[in-house]
Amino acid sequence: MRIAVIGLGLIGGSVLLALAETGHEVVGYDADPFTREAATSAAAVSPRDARWRVAHSATEAVVQAELVMVAVPLPAVAVVFDLLSDTGYQGLVTDVTSVKQSVCRLAADRLAGTGATFIAGHPMTGRETSGFASADSALFAGCAWVLCLGPDTPMDAWLSIAALVTSLGARVVPATAAGHDRAVAAVSHVPHLAAAAIAASTNGDPLALALAAGSFRDGTRVAATRPELVAAMCGGNAAAVDEALASVIEQLMAARVILSEDDPVADLPAWFTPGHVARAAWQVSQIDRPPPAITLPATPEALLPLGAAGGWVTAVSDDRQTVTAARPDQA
């Protein structure tokens, strides 16, 4: 496949390298000249069987592409969509940003009637480091990669991208854009907010920082992410994040009530138990005991319930009629 990757940060750069290694004809572009230069140097020494190149302009990158992978930060997505529209691009388009409802609205706005087909995507992976220098073709091995799906989704396009994504080692999770945004608010955006609040609450007290160990290291790891990136992520999903954050605050306030009772040691275990149970369930279903493979029809009617049940697609059949999938509740 001829693929253009627009935006060569951590995720875009990693997608580009992974696609090149899988044998696709890949061309990258980044609006930032320094990033472009770094990528051009890397391209010059890319392995013979995983060659890729950097275009001098976005137009040059997309003009011959069959698929455009939009890997720019959320605020720049509209610019790329407009460019695709202006150049008369007619192929597949997908993205990797962390909020989906706003991107889908944007695509409906800017790409409708252009002949381009948009499928919204989001690989659930990352690092606290940024930029092309951190790019790694192995970043997607085993990761969940949401591809948005609804009753009107063109299934040919969805399955093409699903096949591509599974070939990178990722698990494709079918979800509606709203379902995605609600879920990532709880499992990604709120953890970023909590990490920053915990780190900030030390007030830089040297004794506290000297005593900080495993629970602080892990609980605040993502506070090392650049504030602008996290702000774009959380701010772009503001309504869902606010709702998930309200639920966390409510629980912490309930903990404060117990802490001021006569015997908090007796009453706190019941408060800790639901989180303990949820964490253990996650560990079992996602890490320790992944469910066995099943075969499902490649239709929205079969795939949306799969995603809602926490399942994923691991392969698309050659005839595009079925997918290989896994469902934790059928383990």
Add this chain to the structure above:
Amino acid sequence: MRIAVIGLGLIGGSVLLALAETGHEVVGYDADPFTREAATSAAAVSPRDARWRVAHSATEAVVQAELVMVAVPLPAVAVVFDLLSDTGYQGLVTDVTSVKQSVCRLAADRLAGTGATFIAGHPMTGRETSGFASADSALFAGCAWVLCLGPDTPMDAWLSIAALVTSLGARVVPATAAGHDRAVAAVSHVPHLAAAAIAASTNGDPLALALAAGSFRDGTRVAATRPELVAAMCGGNAAAVDEALASVIEQLMAARVILSEDDPVADLPAWFTPGHVARAAWQVSQIDRPPPAITLPATPEALLPLGAAGGWVTAVSDDRQTVTAARPDQA
């Protein structure tokens, strides 16, 4: 040194193994017969140069000891103190529980006038697994180990335990009991509460759990700890935890205000910055660039400011007059 370790859970078991490896004559005891049995089996196959044994009773364990390491959960500490008092024990006593003011009050209550000398301690290490089966003599390498210090602390006793603890590879952080409790509330107890609240807020939604990746994995790791253990830890330090938790809740509520504004993406970076800065400062001072060694007098007047500045002791001189130390602000 002849050392008795009372309580053979994760920390007690690890201390016992580490002390035995360092060449001390160690005897362990646990009130739970199953733990005692597991430890006795392990003792039988301990390496020839790191032999240790399990006593049949707590009295038998402590009768010949020069130091008793109390490694039982907080609610059981009083029982061990009473036993020491009843047996007429006259040596050194230290503990490894995660709250220090309440343990110091208990020691003043139960050990005063017995001839035993108590120095409160707390190794800042752990795992989300529990029990003797998880014990590991390497658990203390590089970890901060608080030894409480005040103007009236018998320095001979403090330095004996400090020398022992540094020989296990730990960094001794001198701190008042109140300073310790305030610091660990912020860097350990609140992260445990936040982890549980984040994990619980998924409500077991299968889609959310399928999309959970690095930020969820790390941000909720300690939610896997047994609820009773975390409850004892947080509940035993209720006042300090409540204060630190109030600060985190206040910050999260400020984030909610920004999230409901017109342009959260523009205003959130300033909210994220203090946590980002604190996390980066911690990473540099504790991990990436540990400060060079300095020499200090072995007095409370020199050691308490060291601890308050985030510094630690790495060795005690043979004549007990000075310590080798490190202070991040003198890096």
